[in-house]
Amino acid sequence: MAKSIVDFTVQKISDLLIEEAVFLYGVRDKVKQLRTELRRMESYLQDADRKQDEDESLRNWISEIREAAYDSDDVIEAYALKGASRRMNMTSSLYSIKRCILIIKRLIEIHQVGSQVDEISSRITSLTRCLETFGIKSERGEASNSLHGRQKALRRSYSHVIEEDIIGVEDDVKILESCLINPVHVCEPVHSPPSTEPEKRVRLTSNSASPNTNQGYKVVAIWGMGGLGKTTLAKKVYHSTKVRHNFESLAWAYISQHCQARDVWEGILLKLTSPCKELREELVTMRDEEVAKMLYEVQVEKKCLVVLDDIWSVGTWNNLSPAFPTGRSLSVVGSKILLTTRNIDVALYMDPTCYLHELRCLDEDDSWELFQKKAFPKHNDYADSRVSTEMEKLGREMVGRCGGLPLAIIVLGGLLASKPTVYEWDTVRQNINSYLRKAKGKEQLLGVPEVLSFSYYELPYQLKPCFLHLAHFPENLEIQTKKLIRIWVAEGIISLVQNEGEGEEALEDVAQRYLTELVERCMIQVVEKSSTGRIRTVQMHNLMRDLCVSKAYQENFLEMINSWNVDETNRTSQARPIGCPNLYKLHIEGPIVNFPQPNQISSKLAKLKLQGCGFVVDPMTTLEKLPNLRLLELQLDSFLGKEMVCSNKGFPQLRSLVVSDLSNLEEWKLEKGAMACLRKLEISNCTKLDVVPEGLRFVTSLKDLEIRSMFAAFKIKLEKGGDEHYKVQHVPSLVFHYCDY
Ligand SMILES: Nc1ncnc2c1ncn2[C@@H]1O[C@H](COP(=O)(O)OP(=O)(O)O)[C@@H](O)[C@H]1O
Ligand SMILES: [Mg+2]
Structure with a gap:
């Protein structure tokens, strides 16, 4: 796994070096150096991945490597992304003073990123050295083992791009494009559906009222039931070049059932105007009415297209409407709204003269085509050979039950994609039939809810907790897969598989x-996918999420807290315990009443940062028992007592410790044998602490001691020639910062 992550990072950095060369200005050489270090490390990881099961400490090193790779990814990507906006700022600022400030800011930024990249590079170099000491061999260029082979297979399956698979919307797209682009009365159906073909997908419900300006329809609505493809169609239209060329600014907003008007307005405003940082900051301080007015005016002055996706109710529109020029106050510049809704009344209420586009179900052939794309994805080498006549017969029968609903069809296709034999397909067909009989009392069409629920029922048992866990995320959230995977692992949802x-x-x-x-x-x-094909973010359709939440309740998997209705006290009391069995890294900011017992904290915890926790009891007595804790930062009055004790054999793995801003701390005792592996210690702004602990002289592993913001007396005692120097004379690097008062 670590290898695959480093692999991805190396690939990503290589891509960025080529594609974003301009934006990496100033740090390019450092980034190249980092890539070299990562490549060197990569050559060891195959062997390390293999051997990690035999050795707990090796597993810890590998976790650190994974962290370092993630950190490299984050730092470099953030820098390259900032590049674009930075360049815009530079070119747009005509005034020389502003330009100078930008240049200075830029130099500081280059310096900061440069140091971060340096720090990660040297972390990686020393991690690679450690791997060598574990007897791990470099395997550059060796034939890939089966694990690596599987990674490649995984990557291949990522190439399944959803946009390629859109079926049967060409006519809809043309009609909607024409409605959004052309002035009055030109949005005729591209192929007028003959009345004898009721199943035809395109149906124009051209409203009896005609548009009331020479700018054509002001509001264009796509209407149909959930899972029919409204969002998919709207996206296609939104991204169409013709449409994009026709408007000066475009914005997309998803309107959730519980949306806050202010958030929606701000989101749209940001997209329509791309304001500079100062304006963004100003926006936050503005009153709701001012934001609404500003958004209204932008649409009156500039030709804008705003998509309101999935607007459910008239009430929601009433909340949002002050920011939109509809009805009589139509803008002369030709701004438009494209909306998707399940409720025809919303569209007609918004604008009785709107253009209504009723989306129909897919016909039999399109349904079958869509199904095939999901059931036999291209990356399956045996795809073609699989579609036997028998399978097609079974497949068509099952697809027929989906009634042309794209969401039902793709879920059914996805379910059957994992089943390669005719026998399995027949079993699914029979299961669907008996499932329908149970659910509805008699055989009939599968609606979306039935297919979705059936697909859950068919999920392999080990995937169910992962699926149910997704109920924790709010509606329509784009979930970062990197984080999701860490959470699944940390929360112990994934169990080991013996292959x-x-x-x-x-x-x-x-x-x-x-x-x-x-x-x-x-x-x-x-x-979203990265340039290397890694899945960056995922999302769940809201009908699927409804199912997910209801199953999660049924299975007692979820005690959902509605954050809008929970006050602060409740929120803390209902918060999850931190005892996730695989928790690796934890950062707590803010007060904690009771410090957990060692058995309540994951024994795998390697990094812990505590800020402002306000413990009254010495936390060291608990923390020193954590067998894998490698980095600890105790900051900002996280401990309010006067005395701290670390006992013999405590903190067996601790490498780095920061003790900072503990304003009451007067004495720190370190027994001989505590912190036997400590390499780096920082003591900062603990002004009541007179001396470093006596026991520090036994910590022979200590390489760096940094003293910051302590009184001059403290420094004088500790320096060469001072009374306390004997405690630290073995430490190669002793540095003081701001200790002169
Ligand atoms: N015409 C289509 N071709 C292929 N897939 C489609 C089509 N329409 C919808 N889908 C798929 O069905 C799912 C649900 O579609 P969506 O547009 O979200 O539905 P709605 O917005 O109407 O609820 C999406 O994942 C999408 O990929
Ligand atoms: Mg939708």
């Missing part, structure tokens, strides 16, 4: 595979 002849597979590998399987089963959708 024949291959030993145990890393938990992150398993999590990644499960995520891919949920995508392939169309239970979640990919929103």
